[in-house]
Amino acid sequence: MQKQKYNLFKEVFDTYKEYDGTIVADHIQKLRELDEFLPPMQSFFIVTNTSKQIYEFVSKNFEHTLGLSVEKMTTEGIKYWFSHFDPESLPVFLSMLEDLMNFTMTKVEKKDRHKLSYTWNIRVKNSKDEYVNIVEHQTPIYFDGEGKPIIGITHCSLIDEKNKRPIIASIKILNDKNEYETLFYKNYSQLLLSAAVTSREQDIIRLISLNNSSKEIAAKLSISIHTVHTHRKNILNKLNLKTSSELVTYFLNNQLY
The missing domain is CATH 3.30.450.20 (PAS domain)
Structure with a gap:
């Protein structure tokens, strides 16, 4: 492939x-x-x-x-x-x-x-x-x-x-x-949960799903690691998700690539 x-x-x-x-x-x-x-x-x-x-x-x-x-x-x-x-x-x-x-x-x-x-x-x-x-x-x-x-x-x-x-x-x-x-x-x-996710959070979701570490995400988006951690926590709470695998599924279903 x-x-x-x-x-x-x-x-x-x-x-x-x-x-x-x-x-x-x-x-x-x-x-x-x-x-x-x-x-x-x-x-x-x-x-x-x-x-x-x-x-x-x-x-x-x-x-x-x-x-x-x-x-x-x-x-x-x-x-x-x-x-x-x-x-x-x-x-x-x-x-x-x-x-x-x-x-x-x-x-x-x-x-x-x-x-x-x-x-x-x-x-x-x-x-x-x-x-x-x-x-x-x-x-x-x-x-x-x-x-x-x-x-x-x-x-x-x-x-x-x-x-x-x-x-x-x-x-x-x-x-x-x-x-x-x-x-x-x-x-x-249709209205999905993605409506509640900000553009910045969508970028975080995409980069997490593409196997980037918090440090790598911070560098790519020119933000602090603390900000990345805050976004990650907020994303999981908003979407009622618990694991990274669930986040990857969300990433694919909502076409955030």
């Missing part, structure tokens, strides 16, 4: 050599870190051009993962891809995208938008007419004159789960320690 994923990342940089060694590579390195801890998933990359409503690149693993056509993705674009979305979820998904762009354009300075990473999930019908859950991590790589992201590299992962999941979206930003900090998080399908 690790070899497969490494080759998948390499396929992107073989196509877009100009992004190797840039902040785009930093974002993708964060995905590699997640690979070590998340359950095995089938993944593929797409490059979305929202201004032209097309996909400029679709990795070879797309057909293997979903059984859908790479050729139709690149020729028919977003119309083809959206035709496989769960129709009940599509209006919520489109509203979610609008929220993410509104937040980006009003809450994030233009100079910092290349540091952003967007995460969301959607149900997609594969070639067997089965709905599967896809989690997408998108990194913006090109902006219009107003600083609006219009082209993004998206890493898509098929989660081995058939049940319908709530649509959850987040925006994270790379800090000066090359660690993500959550700026925006919303569950669009």
